[in-house]
Amino acid sequence: MSKLLLIDDDVELANMLKEFLTQEGFTVTTAHDGLTGEQYVLAGKFDLVILDVMMPGQDGLQTLRNVRQHSDIPVLMLTAKDDNEGRIEGLEGGADDYVQKPCLPRELVARIRAILRRQTSDTPKGNDIVVGQLVVSSERRKVFWVDKPIVFTSTEFSLIEILAKHAGTIVSKEDLSVKALGRPLVKYDRSIDVHLSSIRQKISEVSGGVNVIQTIYRVGYQLVRE
Amino acid sequence: MGRLFWKLFVAFFLALISTDLIVSNLVEWEFHQSQIFRHDTSSLACPSPALCQSNPSQFKSPATLEKTDVQPKASKRVFSMPLSVVLFSLLSSSVFAGVLAWSISHPIKLLLQHLKSAAEGDLLVRVSPKITASHDEFSELGEAFDLMALRLNNMIKSQSKMLHHVSHELRSPLARIQLSVGLVMQNPKKMQSSLQRVELEAIRMERMISELLEVFRFESGMQKLQKIEVDLKALLTGIVGDVLFEKQDAKLRLEMPETAVVVEGQLELLQRAIDNVIRNAVKYGPENGVVAIELQHSARTGEVILEVQDQGQGVEQQELDQIFRPFVRGRRASQVDGHGIGLAMTKHIVEAHGGFVKATNLSPHGFMIRIHLPTQHDATSDQEPKNWL
Numbered sequence: 001m002s003k004l005l006l007i008d009d010d011v012e013l014a015n016m017l018k019e020f021l022t023q024e025g026f027t028v029t030t031a032h033d034g035l036t037g038e039q040y041v042l043a044g045k046f047d048l049v050i051l052d053v054m055m056p057g058q059d060g061l062q063t064l065r066n067v068r069q070h071s072d073i074p075v076l077m078l079t080a081k082d083d084n085e086g087r088i089e090g091l092e093g094g095a096d097d098y099v100q101k102p103c104l105p106r107e108l109v110a111r112i113r114a115i116l117r118r119q120t121s122d123t124p125k126g127n128d129i130v131v132g133q134l135v136v137s138s139e140r141r142k143v144f145w146v147d148k149p150i151v152f153t154s155t156e157f158s159l160i161e162i163l164a165k166h167a168g169t170i171v172s173k174e175d176l177s178v179k180a181l182g183r184p185l186v187k188y189d190r191s192i193d194v195h196l197s198s199i200r201q202k203i204s205e206v207s208g209g210v211n212v213i214q215t216i217y218r219v220g221y222q223l224v225r226e
Numbered sequence: 227m228g229r230l231f232w233k234l235f236v237a238f239f240l241a242l243i244s245t246d247l248i249v250s251n252l253v254e255w256e257f258h259q260s261q262i263f264r265h266d267t268s269s270l271a272c273p274s275p276a277l278c279q280s281n282p283s284q285f286k287s288p289a290t291l292e293k294t295d296v297q298p299k300a301s302k303r304v305f306s307m308p309l310s311v312v313l314f315s316l317l318s319s320s321v322f323a324g325v326l327a328w329s330i331s332h333p334i335k336l337l338l339q340h341l342k343s344a345a346e347g348d349l350l351v352r353v354s355p356k357i358t359a360s361h362d363e364f365s366e367l368g369e370a371f372d373l374m375a376l377r378l379n380n381m382i383k384s385q386s387k388m389l390h391h392v393s394h395e396l397r398s399p400l401a402r403i404q405l406s407v408g409l410v411m412q413n414p415k416k417m418q419s420s421l422q423r424v425e426l427e428a429i430r431m432e433r434m435i436s437e438l439l440e441v442f443r444f445e446s447g448m449q450k451l452q453k454i455e456v457d458l459k460a461l462l463t464g465i466v467g468d469v470l471f472e473k474q475d476a477k478l479r480l481e482m483p484e485t486a487v488v489v490e491g492q493l494e495l496l497q498r499a500i501d502n503v504i505r506n507a508v509k510y511g512p513e514n515g516v517v518a519i520e521l522q523h524s525a526r527t528g529e530v531i532l533e534v535q536d537q538g539q540g541v542e543q544q545e546l547d548q549i550f551r552p553f554v555r556g557r558r559a560s561q562v563d564g565h566g567i568g569l570a571m572t573k574h575i576v577e578a579h580g581g582f583v584k585a586t587n588l589s590p591h592g593f594m595i596r597i598h599l600p601t602q603h604d605a606t607s608d609q610e611p612k613n614w615l
Contacts, residue, residue: 010398016405016423023412054394080397102401105408 002116003027003045007037007063008052008078017050020105026112034058041067048115050108053079053090061093068094074115074154078103091194096155097181098191114182118158129164131223134203134212136164145206155180156199159192163213163223172220196221231331238323246315333357333364337371349379391553392438399427437567451492451578458487458496458530462521465501469508476508481520487530489599491579499575502568503534503595510593511536523601532597540593546585572597 004026008014011032018028029044031037035058041049049067053060064075077090077098087098096115099108129136135144141157143150152160158180163171173192177185185192200213214222336357343351352375353368406420406427459482466478489496507517515537522531541549552570572595573583581599588594 010402013398013402013405016402016409020405020408020412023409080394080401101397102404105405 001025001027002047002112003029004048004050004112005029005031005037005040005044005046006050007031007034007040007055007060008050009033009055010052017105017108021109021112024109034060034063038063038066041073042070046073047119048074048076048112050076050078050112051095053077061089064090064093064095068153072151072153074119076108076111076115088190088194091191092198094153094198096153111183115154117182118154118180129161129167131164131167131225132212133207133210134164134223136161145203148206150202150206152199152202156195156202159195160199160223163221167223168225170216170220170222176220228331228335230334231327234327234330235323238326239319242319242322243315246319247312250311250315333360333368337367340371340375344375344378349375349382351375388552395434395553396431399431403427434567437571440571451495453490453492455488456491456493456496458489458521458532459483461493461497461500462519462532465497465504466519468501469504473508477514477516478504478508479516479518481518483521483523485523487521487523487601489530489579489601491599495575496579499572500532500597502572503532503597506568507534507536507538507593507595510538512538528601530599530601532599533594534597535588535592535594537592539591540587541585543587546587549585550583569595 002025004021006014006017006021006028008017008030009032014030014032018030021028029040029046031040034055037049037051038058040046051060051064055063058066060077060079064077067073067075074096075094077087077095078101079087079090079098080101087100090098097111099111129138133146135146137143138161141154143152143157143160159176162176162179174185176192177183177189180195181191196213196215200211203212204210212224214224216222337353340351340353352372354365354372357364357368359365403424406423409416410420462480462482466480470476470478504517504519511517518533518535520533520535522533523529524531549566550569550573553566569583576583576597576599579599581597583598584596586594586596
């Protein structure tokens with residue numbers, strides 16, 4: 001039974017969501033402000049955090065940034081913002097996925113399950129994937145540049161793992177979305193681009209500016225074999 | 227140079243040149259008249275008959291003079307003016323007409339360019355100091371344009387901010403409605419409670435939208451104040467009665483002066499402003515807390531002060547000014563039903579009546595809203611509506 005932490009200042013919505021998710025087989029703990037939620041994340045044992053963006057006091061984005069300094073727990077953002085900026089900001093801050101309010105509860109559950117599936121991915125254990133100096137360990141869900149570890153979120157790891165498995169070939173955005181995010185790509189959805197940009201930056205910081213991910217305009221991405 | 231410049235130039239030029247020619251000819255004519263007159267009185271007058279007879283060739287008859295000395299040289303004159311004078315008149319008229327036409331057409335052209343920019347959506351354009359240095363009606367026109375652009379820009383910014391807030395605020399009840407539907411689909415036994423929830427959310431949304439529309443109408447000046455003499459004591463008694471009827475366990479203490487307290491204003495708006503404050507105090511105060519309402523009337527300043535105190539936690543210090551903005555709710559208020567429009571409306575209504583509102587945290591705990599209203603109030607409906615964001 002997966003343990004979820006729901007951080008939302010809308011008490012009524014949080015209670016209803018808790019009721020719905022409990023029926024779906026999750027154990028749900030709620031917090032109604034960013035600071036409390038942050039303390040719960042760092043203290044408790046949760047499998048996933050559902051985090052509302054707009055909250056009085058410490059908002060969701062700040063909470064996410066604080067959490068990311070200590071933890072790579074999967075985070076699903078709930079956003080009522082009607083602009084792409086808010087979503088992109090969330091993804092850049094290290095969120096694994098976002099759901100726009102209002103949303104169908106069934107869709108929310110599907111997104112939660114997709115993220116959790118990736119956490120316990122049934123990738124055959126064993127050999128690490130080595131592409132040039134990049135080492136992707138499916139068993140430990142860790143990535144290294146030679147021997148330096150790179151900290152990725154759950155979604156970022158899934159994306160780099162797919163690219164590593166198909167190194168040297170182009171993987172389309174549609175495939176990446178289905179396999180890594182667990183949902184088909186929708187029009188104007190820039191989640192994949194934002195995640196890949198973040199992955200690039202993290203690899204670049206450790207490798208001293210080496211860019212191993214190539215963008216093929218309007219097609220997809222590929223991990224370059226050296 | 228635009229068409230207006232050339233029209234003004236031609237008009238000024240013709241006016242100046244014709245004035246020049248007329249004045250010059252008059253001066254010339256006057257000069258000749260005086261010459262003839264001098265000749266008549268000096269040259270033609272014989273000093274003595276003996277001298278005239280002995281030397282007749284020295285003196286000419288007036289008829290002879292007219293035919294010789296006083297005759298203009300027609301080949302070098304327009305009317306009776308030398309050509310050099312005419313050329314100088316043409317040149318000076320052109321210069322003056324040009325300067326005059328430019329000084330009128332240039333500011334108008336500048337203003338037109340800026341108006342076109344504003345019409346295309348660039349409300350950051352400013353005419354000053356290009357035409358406001360002249361300190362005349364044109365400079366006033368420029369300043370008025372700049373002020374208009376500034377206010378329009380503020381209004382648009384405020385409304386787009388508002389739209390953003392509204393869309394967010396409407397999404398929350400919609401999300402709860404969708405969840406209610408999801409819960410019924412999950413378990414049909416929850417039909418009754420979910421339907422009640424949907425109904426409640428629909429009522430909330432309707433209430434929020436109608437309040438918002440009222441504020442917009444009010445702010446845009448479409449709704450002018452319909453002022454009458456309002457008896458504040460009767461108004462307060464009515465509001466307190468309504469609150470107690472709806473929430474019988476509420477503890478309200480009302481203190482009012484013995485004499486009548488009358489202000490000029492729109493009854494239902496003042497009622498809404500005061501009602502919001504009193505209901506907030508009841509809502510955010512502790513379970514058995516007392517809400518103290520005190521009405522004071524200062525005969526000296528002619529000001530009416532209404533204080534509403536609760537025994538709740540108050541708001542955080544940095545939120546004291548913020549809570550009067552729409553959709554802003556104190557962090558401690560987030561778990562109480564509401565959407566943060568009430569106090570914004572109160573502030574807006576009170577300011578439209580020429581008063582002001584202030585929020586204060588009380589020590590050791592408690593919260594107070596103070597409404598100041600003038601009793602003798604000038605025409606506030608003519609005040610420009612302030613942006614409430």
